[in-house]
Amino acid sequence: MSEKHAREADNFSNAAKYERDDVKFLIEKYPDVSPFVILKIDVQRRGVHYTESALSQFDPKVHQASNASRIFGIRDKNIHDSLIPSSLLLRDGTSICVDAVSPDSNSYLVEYFDGKLVLTDNGEIYEEVEYWEKPSFFxxxxxxxxxxxxxxxxxxxxxxxxxxxxxxxxxxxxxxxxxxxxxxxxxxxxxxxxxxxxxxxxxxxxxxxxxxxxxxxxxxxxxxxxxxxxxxxxxxxxxxxxxxxxxxxxxxxxxxxxxxxxxxxxxxxxxxxxxxxxxxxxxxxxxxxxxxxxxxxxxxxxxxxxxxxxxxxxxxxxxxxxxxxxxxxxxxxxxxxxxxxxxxxxxxxxxxxxxxxxxxxxxxxxxxxxxxxxxxxxxxxxxxxxxxxxxxxxxxxxxxxxxxxxxxxxxxxxxxxxxxxxxxxxxxxxxx
The missing domain is CATH 3.20.20.70 (Aldolase class I)
Incomplete structure (x- = not known):
């Protein structure tokens, strides 16, 4: 295979991989699947990182934090003891049982922007989110x-x-x-x-x-x-x-x-x-x-x-x-x-x-x-x-x-x- 053809094959492979992992492309590809579900799956796959602006809106007196009753672990042991939100809700009520990860991973970011909590990826806003509220018995x-x-x-x-x-x-x-x-x-x-x-x-x-x-x-x-x-x-x-x-x-x-x-x-x-x-x-x-x-x-x-x-x-x-x-x-x-x-x-x-x-x-x-x-x-x-x-x-x-x-x-x-x-x-x- 010539160098030119090898580059073209690599570009094709990368494009195909990008499409298989691109939320917006797949929302168009599968119109009979809720876009909220497609986004949820990707957030679960990649995890989220909570920015300082997002954590400024997290109130442990109101919101549920990751707690000691879980038997399964977390994706990033470096944040094991951190006080972070338990999980997220999308606008349609979809729950995302999501892992928090370190900022150097290929993760979504949760940010506070223009008075709203939002999910972002590469600087682009994808959706509004909410933190899970804490029940009183906690x-x-x-x-x-x-x-x-x-x-x-x-x-x-x-x-x-x-x-x-x-x-x-x-x-x-x-x-x-x-x-x-x-x-x-x-x-x-x-x-x-x-x-x-x-x-x-x-x-x-x-x-x-x-x-x-x-x-x-x-x-x-x-x-x-x-x-x-x-x-x-x-x-x-x-x-x-x-x-x-x-x-x-x-x-x-x-x-x-x-x-x-x-x-x-x-x-x-x-x-x-x-x-x-x-x-x-x-x-x-x-x-x-x-x-x-x-x-x-x-x-x-x-x-x-x-x-x-x-x-x-x-x-x-x-x-x-x-x-x-x-x-x-x-x-x-x-x-x-x-x-x-x-x-x-x-x-x-x-x-x-x-x-x-x-x-x-x-x-x-x-x-x-x-x-x-x-x-x-x-x-x-x-x-x-x-x-x-x-x-x-x-x-x-x-x-x-x-x-x-x-x-x-x-x-x-x-x-x-x-x-x-x-x-x-x-x-x-x-x-x-």
Missing amino acids: DKKTSSGKPMYTIASARPQRLSLAPYGYCHFWDNGKGCLYCDVFTQAKLRKATDKEGYSIKLDPRDISETYHEALKEEGRFTTTSLTSGSNTHGFEPFDAEVDYYIDVLKAMGENFAIKKFPVQLTGTAYNERQLRRLYEETGLMGYTSDIEVLDPELFKWICPGKSEWIGFDNWKKRLYIAVDIFGRGNVNSGIVGGVELAQPNGFKSEDEALKHTLAGVEELAEHGVTVVNTVWIPRQGSYFEHLKIPSLDYYVRLAKGIYDITEKYDLTNDTDDFRRCGNHPNSDLLRLHK
């Missing part, structure tokens, strides 16, 4: 003296609890390769000034929940999520026992048995699933399969593969549908991790085709699928890998949404109002 303490903001966090319409901040798949080094729960647990233990607790007391949870419910109209559901616990007479019995204790403590705040709460847990066997449904107020169950390929599942999720296995994970999801009902069982995938190298799919088209086929198989059995945006987090095995293009994530979100529509599935606990971390479920606001 400033209170439980009877044991625990600050309630360390017990529960809050999304705009959802209360979130992470009662167990460790995953036992890491006991023999077989945690999921994209995950930083183990790193985060060590970091919190070493740095948290309030006193880190790997396992929350159900009493503290019940008291925090009681205070949160006093804010009428603020929360429409609750999400529980924690690391997996392999211990017990049968594997995961200890995890199920603990969740039952937590759910019963939460249920003391209701006059009826069932209340709006979703559990994101391990793939339990039928006996364990029936216990959760029959003994507690649990209404929705999620068990994240993470990646929809058996060989990649073994590589990326070695602990899940060792203890349960890919086919058995799906089987247990289908059993859960029989117990909780169609539309009340979800499974999440870490969107994009199927392209992680060296073992992932070699092309985005191949990855998309294979992943959507897996989503449809689950949907045929009544399981709703949601995707997150894979972020290589510091402290994870995948921290130095590259993520897929924005174009890929838009196609993935739209593809999962179309399958959800095709099978007339609902997603009441993980939708745009209650979660805000899944691009495909943000599109469900138009669900018939």
